[in-house]
Amino acid sequence: MSVCPPYAPFFGFAGVASAMTLSTVGAAFGTAKAGIGIAGLGAFKPELIMKSLIPVVMAGIIAVYGLVVSVLISGGIKPGDYSLFSGFVHLGAGLACGMTGLAAGYAIGLVGDSCVRAYVREQKVFVGMVLILIFAEVLGLYGLIVALIMNTSAIGGDKCPSQ
Amino acid sequence: SGEAFNVGRFLEETSPYAWAGTGIGLCIGLSVLGAGWGILVTGSSILGGGVRSPRITTKNLISIIFCEVVAIYGVIIGIVYSAKLQHVPENLLYTPHNYYTGYAIFWGGITVGICNLLCGIAVGITGSTAAIADAADPNLFVKILIVEVFGSIMGLFGLIVGLLMVGAAGDFTAAASVSPHVL
Numbered sequence: 001m002s003v004c005p006p007y008a009p010f011f012g013f014a015g016v017a018s019a020m021t022l023s024t025v026g027a028a029f030g031t032a033k034a035g036i037g038i039a040g041l042g043a044f045k046p047e048l049i050m051k052s053l054i055p056v057v058m059a060g061i062i063a064v065y066g067l068v069v070s071v072l073i074s075g076g077i078k079p080g081d082y083s084l085f086s087g088f089v090h091l092g093a094g095l096a097c098g099m100t101g102l103a104a105g106y107a108i109g110l111v112g113d114s115c116v117r118a119y120v121r122e123q124k125v126f127v128g129m130v131l132i133l134i135f136a137e138v139l140g141l142y143g144l145i146v147a148l149i150m151n152t153s154a155i156g157g158d159k160c161p162s163q
Numbered sequence: 164s165g166e167a168f169n170v171g172r173f174l175e176e177t178s179p180y181a182w183a184g185t186g187i188g189l190c191i192g193l194s195v196l197g198a199g200w201g202i203l204v205t206g207s208s209i210l211g212g213g214v215r216s217p218r219i220t221t222k223n224l225i226s227i228i229f230c231e232v233v234a235i236y237g238v239i240i241g242i243v244y245s246a247k248l249q250h251v252p253e254n255l256l257y258t259p260h261n262y263y264t265g266y267a268i269f270w271g272g273i274t275v276g277i278c279n280l281l282c283g284i285a286v287g288i289t290g291s292t293a294a295i296a297d298a299a300d301p302n303l304f305v306k307i308l309i310v311e312v313f314g315s316i317m318g319l320f321g322l323i324v325g326l327l328m329v330g331a332a333g334d335f336t337a338a339a340s341v342s343p344h345v346l
Contacts, residue, residue, distance in 0.1 A: 006262040007174035013270035013328060020324045021277040024317050028281035031317075032288040035310040039292035042303040049306045060313045063320055070274075070324045079263035079331055 004083045004160035011087035012077040015094025016070045019147065022098025023066025023140070026105020030059025034112030041120045051126065052119055055112025058133050062105045062140045069097040069147045076151065081160050089154035093147040100143025107136035179256065179265025179335065180248070186272025187244045190325070193276030194237020197283025201230030204287035205294065212298035219297045222304060226290025229311055233279040233286070233318040240275045240325045244268045247334045255337035264332040271328040278321025285314040 034055035042049050073090045115129035205226045213220040247264060293307035 005171060005175070006257075006259040007171055007266075009263045010174055010266045010270075013266050016324065016328055017270040017274040017277075020274045020321060021281075024278045024281050024321065027317055028285035028314070031310065031314045032285040035285075035289040035307070035314070036292050038310060039289075039296040039303070039307050042296050042306060043299045046300065046303055046306070049303070053309060056310050056313050060316060063317050067320045067324065071327060074324070074328050074330075077331070079333075080259045082263075 002161075003085075004081070008082045008084045008087035009077055009079070011084075012073065012082065012090040015087075015090040015092070016074045016077075017094070018091070018098040019069040019073065019094035019101075020066050020098070022095075023062050023101030023105070026102040026108075026140070027059045027063035027066070028105070030062065030105040030109035030112065031056055033109030034059065034116065037113035037116040041116050044120050048119060048123075052116040054130060055108055055116065055133055058137050059105055059108050059112075061137065062101045062108070065140050065144045066097060066101050069093065069144060069151070072148070072151050076154060083160055086154045089150050093150035093154070096150065097140075097143045097147040100146075101140045104136055104138075104140035104143075107139065108133060111136055175257070175262075179261045182265035182269035183244070183248060183335075186269035187241050187248075188272070190244065190272035190276045191237045191241040193273075194240075194279035194283075195234050197280035198230050198232075198234035198237075199283075200280075201233070201283035201285075201287025201290070202227055204284070205230060205290035208291035209294045212294050216298040218301070219294055219304075223290070223294045223297060225308070226286065226293060226311060229286045229290065229315050230283050232315065233283045236318050236322045237275060237279050240271070240322060243326070244272065244329065247329070247332065249334045249336070251335050251337045254341050256335070258336075258338045260333060261335050264329075264335060267329045267332040271325045274328065275321045275325035278324075279318050282315060282318035282321070285317065286311055289314050 038049060038052050041052055073094055111132050118125045119129060209220060209223045289311045293304060293311060296307050297304040
């Protein structure tokens with residue numbers, strides 16, 4: 001059992017993939033679901049479309065969180081000099097960012113859809129909508145923070161014995 | 164009683180070509196699935212709305228093109244990854260660098276494929292609502308197109324991550340001397 005087995009990058013790259021794909025699931029759901037509500041709103045009050053694009057922008061930000069974590073993790077996976085410790089920590093970081101992005105995107109989609117439909121009827125709900133969306137977005141941010149902390153701890157991991 | 168499954172041994176004994184080939188296949192397969200799914204969702208709405216408002220049919224082809232683009236991303240990444248598949252004899256294959264390349268292409272292919280799949284479906288759903296809104300009021304189309312643009316950036320992110328993952332992975336190269344299986 002070696003500190004740096006040749007299969008350690010399997011887990012590191014699994015972390016990169018899960019950060020990107022799971023946050024994209026959340027972002028895609030948020031974009032599509034909120035987009036349906038916005039298009040419906042546009043048929044009645046076209047002048048409100050620009051302000052109601054906020055849920056779509058926030059869902060896009062979730063995808064950016066996933067991109068940032070993926071880029072950071074994949075920058076740390078080097079061929080030949082990669083410990084199993086780093087592999088598992090990178091896998092955990094990717095899962096942390098991805099799962100929270102999935103949850104945040106799902107919340108943003110459902111909240112965005114219902115809130116823009118309410119915004120057509122009553123314009124005063126706008127502030128409440130933005131507040132709820134911020135709370136949903138911050139879930140993804142928590143995952144990003146934890147992923148960044150885990151990534152920095154993987155940098156100072158075991159050194160591989162020279163081959 | 165029972166069988167012991169050794170994860171590390173499985174990962175070391177599987178040929179890196181198996182990982183790389185599966186990754187490339189999933190990359191192009193899932194990307195095209197996403198593009199096709201998006202096109203079917205958007206196309207049926209455009210044609211349905213075009214019965215009453217034939218003017219929407221030409222302008223809304225842009226939504227179809229947005230969906231098609233994710234298939235192009237899958238083709239690009241598939242070609243880039245395939246360029247790394249050089250032939251190496253079996254007894255010289257199992258080096259740490261070849262393992263790295265195999266895993267990088269596998270997970271890169273899954274990332275690109277799944278991101279493009281989701282992007283295609285999201286752009287398809289949004290394009291469908293854009294077509295229906297356009298049929299109701301022509302001024303709405305450009306505004307709903309903004310939502311589609313936000314949807315299509317996800318495919319681009321997948322492409323970026325896919326290219327970065329194999330950035331440090333070289334082609335499959337033969338080892339300097341015959342290496343035993345590392346068990």
